[in-house]
Amino acid sequence: MRNILQNETPLLQVENLRTYFSSARGTVKAVDGVSFTVNRGETRAIVGESGCGKSMTALSILQLVPEPAGYIDGGRILFEGEDLLDRTWEQMRDVRGKDIGMIFQEPMTSLNPTFTIGWQLREAMTIHGKGVEEANERAIELLGRVGMPDPVQHLKQYPHELSGGMRQRVMIAMALANRPKLLIADEPTTALDVTVQAQILALIRELQLETGMAVLLITHDLGIVAEISDHVTVMYAGQAVEDSPTRDLFREPRHPYTRGLFASLPARNRRGQDLATLEGTVPDAANWPRGCRFEERCAYNFGACSEIAPKENPTGSDRPVRCHLWDPEIPNRPSVGLPVAK
């Protein structure tokens, strides 16, 4: 809202992104027409279960989709108004690590085991033209900033000498080395202990307030979404099914899938009961169903669901929901507790 009032172009605008993989079974449409925006300084979370295409969406932005099978089939990725897909591989290198930093899920393997922390931190900066001396000073500063107790000593250490939480701090320091405008965090806390998770999230939040960067957070954890994001995109089967300000989503989830996710969370008022689960699995990405992709698992499905693919934003509101229940043009919608669109 703030940015619309200020009439700014969003920092990152992904439009109808399609990332496909060619495989022996045919074309796997991992990301199939995803759109969202990230405004300056805000946090956008992409949430969804394993295999829904959220990581591939993140990798597509930096064009790091695993080759040779994966490729970006179409769409636009506007960063500060410029389409990154128009850039050559060489030109993309200026964006990576400089304008957009990225941290990964596995801090245990994201650092090269053969080099010291200091070497790798300095490299993050010397690639983009900083001198070695300057890079070294900044490396010490960064390690201190991400909460490493003894930065000068840590520079000489190798990754295997650090714990997972420490390594993730180093990864964050590397990603932030060149003061990026956008930080993409691909499940940054999944591989960490719960206590360390909270620390890392607090650190990201803190650094964000300090530097004013935007964060694109990929996660499957609604708890993390509630904690640090401003906007949420819920992804299912390669598509965005719901896009909403975080507070509104938690107050009133609209898509049946989102509702299912919330229902499967442990809650205080359901103590002692079994956790609800979403029955079934995601359909085959090489062969998406003709109609709604969630239809088989949906508690509210009706006639139109298996026949017609739902529109991305049937109501045309600022809270898009990819579901027939919200589409005024679909006849005979059951009213099953979902509020009707205004």
Added chain:
Amino acid sequence: MDPQASNQPAVTQPPFWESDLFLNAIPIVAVGLLVYAFVTARKQPLWAEAFRRIRRNPLALVALGVILLYAGIALLDSFGSTDAKTQTRKTILDNIFEREQERTYSAPFASVTTGEPKPQKLKAPGSHLMGTDGVGNDVFYRTLKGARTAFIIGGLTSLIATPLALILGMVAGFYGKWRDDLIQYVYTVLASIPSILLLIALVLVLGRGVVQICIALGVTRWVGLCRLTRGETLKHRDREYVRAAKALGASDFRILTRHILPNLLPIVIISVTLGFSGLVLSEAILSYLGIGIDPGGGIGSWGNMINAARSELARDPVIWWNLTSASVALFILVLAFNIFGDALRDAIDPRLRS
């Protein structure tokens, strides 16, 4: 113009690669590089740990000791000076171990010749540790001369084959697609030609010098390492840290040389160490087949000694020392390299797995 100078027979200046300066500089450079590599490696935790493990392994230390002994002999045979009068180069080894040439065969420590109807007294009785061969050369001395050749063959061939295998393997593994297809095609074709035939053909074309044999061996020996490198690169290419380096904006060249190569080095070094003994054996086999080192060139070769010993075994009394001396020398060096290579692999592998 000095008339006297033109009348004198021109003293032919040897080409630079045969000059004392060059021949003495090579071993110094080689040893220097090895020491430098060792000192650099010690600073790396992976290697420091590997060296610690080797120090705790007595068998590996014995093997290393044997290798160093052979290397020492090879070095003694590398430094030398050319006599101005006779224009022949004498190495330190020559000065210590060369014995007077006898008439013909003589048994170890014997004082008379063997194989002649009437045994003759030796010029240097009792001084031939392993006897003498058919033309009266000291067998022990000739065996020692073989060490340098073995190291040159192993080292130079590794120097030719390793970069070739590394570059092609990394390119194939990292880029995939047509580059991978092309490189795989080349080495599959090469591997499907019987290597001994290819070696014979190459040696016949290139000649029978040491360097030529190294080139021929290098051309046929890079396939295995290339396959290994390709597979390892393929594995590392999809590792998170490579993706992280890409996300930082690193170029392909930087990722290959700075991120993937250091992770390949341990496995490459193990493979080269284990391959070394195979190369030493190859030289012996080639020489035995009569397409190895030119026996007339004055360069030591265990293969040539074994080849020459073929007919000696049929004699009565049996001339066994020529064959024994060369075979044992060859066997011990190959065994030492195999044991040390295995120990090195065991010392590095646990860390590779984690």
